[in-house]
Each structure stands twice: as structure tokens, then as C-alpha cells.
Amino acid sequence: MSPREPRRSPGEPEWTPVPKPATIAAIPAARQASLDVREDLRQGREPFGRIMGALDALGADRVLVLRAPFEPVPLYRVLARRGFASWTERRADDDWSVWIYRELTTPVASETPTRPHPVRPASVRLDVRGLEPPTPLVRVLDRLDTLAPGEVLEVLHDRRPLFLYPQLDDRGFAHETDEPEPGLVRIRIHRADPHT
Amino acid sequence: MIAGSPPPGRGPSVLLPLAYLILASVAFLVAALGLPWIATELAGHYYHPHLLALTHTIALGWITLAIMGASYQLVPIVLERRIWSARLGRWQLVVLVVGVVGLVAHFWIGQWRGLLWAAGLIGLGALLHLLNIGRSLRRQGDAVQPLGRTLSAGGFVLGLAGLGLTVAFGLTLAANRLAGFLPIDPFTAVAAHFHLALLGWVAPMVVGVAARAYPMFLLAPESGGWQGRVQLWGLAIGAPVLAGSLLAGSARGMVAGAVAVAIALGVHAGCIVGMARGRRRPSLDWGLRFVLTGTAYLAPAIALGLGLVTRVVSGPHVALAYGVLALGGWVSLTIVGMMLKIVPFLVWYRVYAGRAGREPVPTLAQLTWPAMEQAAYLLLAGAPLALAVAVGVAIPVWICTAGTVLAGGAVAFAAALSHVLWHLVPSRAGRAAAAAGARA
Numbered sequence: 340m341s342p343r344e345p346r347r348s349p350g351e352p353e354w355t356p357v358p359k360p361a362t363i364a365a366i367p368a369a370r371q372a373s374l375d376v377r378e379d380l381r382q383g384r385e386p387f388g389r390i391m392g393a394l395d396a397l398g399a400d401r402v403l404v405l406r407a408p409f410e411p412v413p414l415y416r417v418l419a420r421r422g423f424a425s426w427t428e429r430r431a432d433d434d435w436s437v438w439i440y441r442e443l444t445t446p447v448a449s450e451t452p453t454r455p456h457p458v459r460p461a462s463v464r465l466d467v468r469g470l471e472p473p474t475p476l477v478r479v480l481d482r483l484d485t486l487a488p489g490e491v492l493e494v495l496h497d498r499r500p501l502f503l504y505p506q507l508d509d510r511g512f513a514h515e516t517d518e519p520e521p522g523l524v525r526i527r528i529h530r531a532d533p534h535t
Numbered sequence: 536m537i538a539g540s541p542p543p544g545r546g547p548s549v550l551l552p553l554a555y556l557i558l559a560s561v562a563f564l565v566a567a568l569g570l571p572w573i574a575t576e577l578a579g580h581y582y583h584p585h586l587l588a589l590t591h592t593i594a595l596g597w598i599t600l601a602i603m604g605a606s607y608q609l610v611p612i613v614l615e616r617r618i619w620s621a622r623l624g625r626w627q628l629v630v631l632v633v634g635v636v637g638l639v640a641h642f643w644i645g646q647w648r649g650l651l652w653a654a655g656l657i658g659l660g661a662l663l664h665l666l667n668i669g670r671s672l673r674r675q676g677d678a679v680q681p682l683g684r685t686l687s688a689g690g691f692v693l694g695l696a697g698l699g700l701t702v703a704f705g706l707t708l709a710a711n712r713l714a715g716f717l718p719i720d721p722f723t724a725v726a727a728h729f730h731l732a733l734l735g736w737v738a739p740m741v742v743g744v745a746a747r748a749y750p751m752f753l754l755a756p757e758s759g760g761w762q763g764r765v766q767l768w769g770l771a772i773g774a775p776v777l778a779g780s781l782l783a784g785s786a787r788g789m790v791a792g793a794v795a796v797a798i799a800l801g802v803h804a805g806c807i808v809g810m811a812r813g814r815r816r817p818s819l820d821w822g823l824r825f826v827l828t829g830t831a832y833l834a835p836a837i838a839l840g841l842g843l844v845t846r847v848v849s850g851p852h853v854a855l856a857y858g859v860l861a862l863g864g865w866v867s868l869t870i871v872g873m874m875l876k877i878v879p880f881l882v883w884y885r886v887y888a889g890r891a892g893r894e895p896v897p898t899l900a901q902l903t904w905p906a907m908e909q910a911a912y913l914l915l916a917g918a919p920l921a922l923a924v925a926v927g928v929a930i931p932v933w934i935c936t937a938g939t940v941l942a943g944g945a946v947a948f949a950a951a952l953s954h955v956l957w958h959l960v961p962s963r964a965g966r967a968a969a970a971a972g973a974r975a
Contacts, residue, residue, distance in 0.1 A: 469754060469815065472612075472880055473888070473899060480892030497751075499615040501547055506888060 360426055363438050366402050375406040377434070390414070394423065394439065399489055402440040408433045422461025422490050461487075466495040468523075476503050479528070483510060492528040499524050547611040548621040549885040553956075554628055555604025556874055556881075560952055562596025562635070563867070567945030570922070570938030577938075578929040580851045581858070582722060588642035593862055594732055595635045595657065599698075601870045602740050603627075603664055606691070608877055610671055613687050613747040619670035623663055631660035647712040654709035661702040665695055686763035690743020693771055697735025700775075704728055719782055727781040729858065734774035734796050737866055742766050742803050744873070752823060752876055755810035762802050769799025777844075793844040797837045804833045820900075821908035825872025828916045832864030835920070856927035863919035863941070871915065871948055879903055879955045886964045895971040897958075902967075904954040907947055914944030 374393045376386035390405065397403050405411070410427060418425050418439060428436040441461045465482055467475035479494055480503075486492055494500075499516060503526070507514050513531040518524050566589055570577070576585045607624055610616050618624065634656030641650040672691065708724055711717045717724065750757045773795030780788025807830045819827070839857040842848040879902045887896040918941035925933035957963050 471752060471754060471816070473883060476884075476888065477891050480888075483892050498612070501611040501615065501617065502884060502888070506891075509889065 359428075359438075360424075363402050363426060363440050366400075366440070370398075370401045372397060372401055372403045373406070374403060377406055377408045380408055394418075395487070397439075399441055402438055405437040405439060407435050407437065410435050411437060422463050422487075461489065462491045462493050462527075464493045464495065468495055468497050473502075475500065476506070479503060480506060483507075483512060483528070486512075486528070486530060488530055490529065494526040494528065496524045496526060497522070500526065547618060548607065548624070549881050551618070551621050551624045551628075552604045552606075552608040553878070553881050553885075554625070555600050555607065556878055557952075557956070558628070558632060559597050559600035559604060559870075560874065560949060562592055562600065563871075564945050564949050566592040566597060567938075567942040570942055571935045574931045574935035574938060577855070577926050577934045578852075578931045581855045582725060582851075584642050584645040586855075588639045590729075590858070590862075591635070591642060592639050593867070595631075595638065598737060598862065598866055598870065600628075600631065600635075601874065602694075602737065603631075605744065605870075605873060605877060606664075606668055606740070608881060609744055609748060610668060610691070612751075613744065614672065614691065616671050619667050623667045627660050627663035627667065630656050630663065634660055647709075651709050651713060654706050658702050658706050661698055665699055668695060686746035686759055686767065687743045689763070689767045690739045690741075690746065693739035693767060694736055694743060697731065697737075697739060697774065701728065701731040701736050704731055704778075723781055723784070726854075727778040730781065731774065731778045733861055733866075734770060734777065738774070738796075738800065739767075739770050741866065741869055742770065742799075745803065745807060748873070748876075749807060749810055749826065752816075752826075753810050753814040754816040755814040758806040758809065762806050765802045766799045766806075769795045769802070773797075773799060789844045793841055797841055800833050800837060804830050820875075821905065821912050822872045822875030824912055825868050825875060825915070827872075828912075829865050829868030829870075829872060832860055832868065832919065835923075836860040836865055852927050852929045856923040859919055859923040859926055863922060867919065868915065871911070874952065875903070875908060878952055882955050882958050886958050887968070890968065894968065897967045897971045901971070902955050902958055904951050907951040907954065911944050911947035911951055914940055914947055918944055 372393065374390065376389060379386040379389070393403055393405075410429070414437070415425060423439050423441060425440070426438045428438070430436060463482075463486075465478060467478050470478070475494075475496060479492070479500075482492055504514065507528060511531050512528050514526055514528045516524060516526045569589060569592075573585050573589060576583050581590075607618055607621075610618060634653050637653030638650060638657060641647070641653055668691070672688070705728055707717070708728060711724075746757060746759070746763065749755070773792045775792075776788055777792030777796060780786075780792055807827070811827055816823075836857065839848070839853065839860060843854060843857060879899050883897075883899050883902055890896050918937055921937035922934065922941060925937045958967060
């Protein structure tokens with residue numbers, strides 16, 4: 340994200356406003372973190388590291404409100420890769436707010452704000468169906484190092500990968516397997532809690 | 536939907552199937568190298584001590600050890616079941632190797648008394664295999680889904696039943712050698728024993744593995760449904776009916792059993808052709824070419840088998856040619872092809888899986904030696920057909936020539952496998968990983 344970077348690539352659609360998602364509309368101010376990078380960009384400083392640092396420190400049930408002087412389109416791909424969703428608000432032509440959050444599993448009941456929100460960790464999907472062994476195994480192992488704490492790697496597989504499980508156990512990852520439909524095996528992988 | 540995670544612990548054993556497959560390859564090499572030396576005997580009647588020794592080197596040393604070794608890898612992959620006891624599998628291998636060496640040696644020297652203890656050891660080894668795989672298939676505590684009625688599971692169960700019957704009948708024949716209590720002629724008994732082994736044990740295992748492993752390698756849709764049922768029921772009914780009718784001397788029963796088997800294996804071949812045509816994989820590696828070529832051998836083997844049972848053709852030379860097409864063509868080329876797929880995976884997993892994702896590692900293709908695999912294919916693909924023709928016309932020089940070509944192919948196959956196995960040596964693995972890092 341740089342002030343010299345084009346804000347929107349040629350051919351990309353113009354920004355159009357969308358309603359604020361209910362999931363973040365219900366999050367109280369106490370659980371909102373703010374990060375204003377407008378001054379950094381005006382001074383010619385790269386704010387990417389600050390943004391990633393704020394995201395790393397972001398609790399699972401919190402939202403980060405990022406202020407920028409333009410719509411940070413390239414950032415969206417980075418957020419998606421890290422399992423974050425976002426909603427963008429244009430306050431003025433040179434004042435944008437991007438609400439960055441992890442998706443909730445169930446709609447938040449606004450009338451019960453004191454109840455803890457059931458939160459599903461950010462999930463990254465990896466589809467290895469139709470690949471010849473050991474390519475699925477390699478793809479999953481390659482992805483593990485970049486798996487953030489709390490992030491879940493959801494692997495879609497043709498079969499139950501018995502050769503993968505010991506590798507996950509050795510590397511300190513927990514995993515659950517189910518079969519949502521015949522012929523589709525889903526493995527959810529996340530860093531194991533060191534205290535368990 | 537049944538949820539569950541396997542308990543933490545050791546994964547499928549890699550060295551266990553590798554040990555079986557390496558020893559099976561040694562048996563294949565020994566049998567192939569021996570072919571030119573017994574060309575004269577191959578031009579005679581099949582009921583010759585040296586030919587019985589050769590047949591059992593192939594059937595037990597090569598084919599049975601290869602299938603058992605592949606089972607110890609494919610049961611976890613294809614049927615998603617953990618092996619009940621790897622230790623039992625190791626003891627089973629020791630017992631079987633001693634038994635096979637003893638059996639082949641006693642056939643070779645024509646000592647029937649010693650044959651009995653060797654056959655007993657093989658029976659014990661087969662019993663251990665039935666126990667181990669049977670218990671592995673029954674374990675469902677950590678499984679995603681029950682074993683179900685898949686073609687793969689059906690093939691494995693049918694094959695295990697066939698193994699039990701084949702070994703029990705073989706032990707009976709060995710005992711009959713000494714006591715002479717069976718009122719059947721030895722040629723008929725050998726034919727029944729051969730068909731129980733081929734159609735009761737080997738064929739269902741090939742069908743079961745093919746149903747899931749071939750689509751995995753060809754990147755093709757799996758077959759099943761009515762085609763799977765025809766394959767299983769055809770073999771389940773045809774093999775015992777054919778063997779029983781041979782013993783009972785029932786010509787109609789033999790024809791009925793043979794037709795049922797021919798339909799089953801014909802549908803099996805049709806499914807594989809369908810997979811090959813519908814595959815998403817753009818090019819075939821040498822392992823898959825071996826598998827498909829082996830499947831093509833089903834056509835002449837079935838034709839000759841039906842010709843023998845309907846007495847369109849007859850005689851010991853034609854029977855031997857039929858055996859060469861079935862064991863040397865269909866089964867052996869299929870096993871060679873599967874080994875060229877399975878062994879590199881096992882070695883890669885053993886040496887490099889723990890490093891994958893942490894540092895650059897060689898790909899599976901970088902473990903193999905395609906030029907040597909190609910040489911093996913060029914020599915082995917047509918050699919069983921040439922050998923079948925040679926034994927059919929019973930000309931020793933032709934047999935010696937075809938046998939030499941086949942032996943050359945077996946040497947090339949062994950060299951290609953050795954190239955892969957070399958990665959098990961730590962210094963070689965380190966150099967390969969460093970080379971992968973440099974490429975990355």
C-alpha cells in the first residue's frame with residue numbers, strides 16, 4: 340500500500356456503497372480498534388507493517404477500523420488470504436474507512452450485547468481434490484508455516500489422508516476430519532493449543 | 536456424516552510395504568533371469584519340477600509378496616484403515632520368505648518331503664496376513680465412514696477369501712504328494728490350484744486396487760455401480776465354480792465358471808479403458824503405461840482361457856502359453872506399473888515428507904529414472920507375448936530369446952527401482968535436498 344500505487348487498477352469497477360454488515364454493526368465501540376494511516380501515506384511512509392501488526396494483535400471478536408486517504412484495493416487480497424473480511428466506507432474523497440474483521444458463525448443478536456459472541460476462527464480453504472499423491476500432502480505442508488495462530492486451514496480432499504496426520508501431529512497442529520457429503524472429506528487444521 | 540479425528544501417533548508404516556516390494560522384485564529378477572536357463576524345460580510339459588519351481592517363484596515370491604506389500608500401503612490409502620500390527624506384518628514376511636525359498640528349492644530338486652514343511656510355513660504366513668488385514672479392515676473406531684460395499688473393499692475381502700482357499704488347497708496337495716489320499720490326477724489338481732490362486736486371490740485384489748488407485752493416478756472418475764457388481768460377482772461365482780468343476784470333471788461347470796470370470800474381467804478391462812479415455816492427466820508416465828499394457832494382456836489371456844475350457848485349443852503347451860499371458864502379461868506388468876508408482880511415493884514419504892513445507896525437497900518425479908523405466912517398458916511390454924508364442928510352439932531357441940529379452944527388462948526394472956531406493960541412503964537424500972534447494 341503506497342501513495343504512488345494506483346488506487347484502483349484500470350478496468351476495475353468503481354466503488355459502490357454496500358450496507359454495513361450486521362456482523363460488524365453489532366460490535367460495540369469497546370471492541371473496535373482504530374488505525375489511521377493517512378498521515379503515514381502523506382509523509383511517504385509505507386504503512387503495511389503497521390496494518391499487519393494491528394491485525395496480528397486483533398482479537399477474534401474485535402474489528403479493526405483502518406483510515407486511509409484512498410480505497411486500499413490491493414490490501415483486500417492480502418486480507419482475504421489471511422482469512423479476514425472487510426467492509427469499506429467512503430467518508431470523503433480522501434478519507435476512507437475499512438472495517439476489517441473475522442466472520443462470525445451466527446448472526447449477532449443486537450438485543451443481547453452482553454452475551455459472548457460465538458466466533459469462528461478465520462478459515463482458509465485449500466482444495467486438493469483430483470491431485471495425484473503426494474501433491475495434496477505437499478500442498479498442505481507448504482501452507483502450514485503461513486498459518487496464523489487462530490487461523491484454520493480447511494482442506495477439501497478425495498479421501499482421508501492417513502499419511503498426512505502424523506506429519507500434522509509432529510508439527511504441532513490439531514486436526515478434525517469429517518465427511519460433509521459422500522466422496523468429500525474435509526480436514527480442519529489449526530495450531531494446537533500448547534496448554535492442551 | 537460421521538465425524539472424527541484419528542488419535543495422534545504413528546502413521547502407516549512405510550518400511551513394511553517397502554520390504555515386501557523389494558523382496559518381491561528380487562523374486563521377479565531371479566525368475567526372469569532363470570527363464571533362458573530352463574528354455575528346454577519350458578518347451579516340454581508344464582508338470583516339470585523346474586517349471587513348478589519357476590511358477591511358484593513367480594506366483595508366491597513375486598506376485599503374492601507384491602500384493603501383500605501393496606496391501607500394507609493401499610489399505611490405509613484406498614480403504615482408509617490403519618494396519619492392525621506392523622510387527623505381525625514383519626514376522627509374516629520372514630515366515631513367508633523362508634517358506635517360499637524352501638518351497639521353490641524343494642520343487643527344483645524334487646524333494647517332496649521337504650516341500651511339506653515349506654508349504655506349512657507359507658500357510659502360516661498366509662494365515663498371519665489374513666489375520667492382520669482382516670483385523671485392519673474391521674477396525675472402524677477412528678474411521679470417517681464404515682467400510683461399506685465399495686468395489687475396493689469387496690475386492691480385498693474376496694481376495695483374502697481366495698488366498699485362504701488357495702493356500703488350504705495347496706497344503707492339501709503337498710500332503711497328498713506324500714500320502715496320496717486325493718482321487719484326482721495331478722494335472723487337474725494343479726490346474727484347479729492355479730485358477731484358485733489367479734482368479735480367487737490375485738484377480739480380486741487387482742480389481743479392488745484398480746477401482747480406487749487407478750483413478751487416483753490417472754486423475755479419472757471412479758467406476759462402480761453395476762460394473763463393480765459384475766466384477767465382484769463374476770469372480771466370486773466364477774472362480775470357485777471353475778476350480779470346483781475342474782476337480783469334478785464337469786465340462787459345463789468349467790465353461791460356466793470361465794464365462795463368469797471372462798465377463799468380470801472384460802468389464803474390468805472396459806472400466807480401465809474408460810478411465811484412460813476420461814482421464815484429466817495429459818500424459819502417461821511409464822508406470823501407468825505398464826498398468827494399461829498389462830490390462831491389454833487380459834484380451835489374449837481370456838481368449839485363450841475360453842479356448843482351453845471349450846476345447847477349441849488344448850494341450851500342455853497352449854496351457855503354458857495361457858499361464859504366461861495371465862501371470863507374465865496381465866498380472867506382472869500391472870504389478871511392475873504399480874510398483875513404479877508406489878515405491879517412489881514410499882521412499883519420498885520416508886525421506887522427504889518430514890522436510891516438506893520447511894525446506895525445498897525433490898518432487899516425486901525427481902526421484903525416478905525415466906530413461907531406465909522406458910527401457911524396462913520397451914523390453915517388458917512385448918516379452919510376455921513373445922514368450923507365450925514361443926512356449927505355445929515349444930521351440931527352445933525362441934523361448935530362450937524371449938526369456939532373454941524379458942530378463943533384460945527385469946534388470947532395467949530393478950535398476951529403475953534401485954535408483955529410487957538409493958534415496959534411502961542419507962548422503963544421497965542430503966544431496967537431492969540440496970539440489971532441490973538450488974533449483975528453488
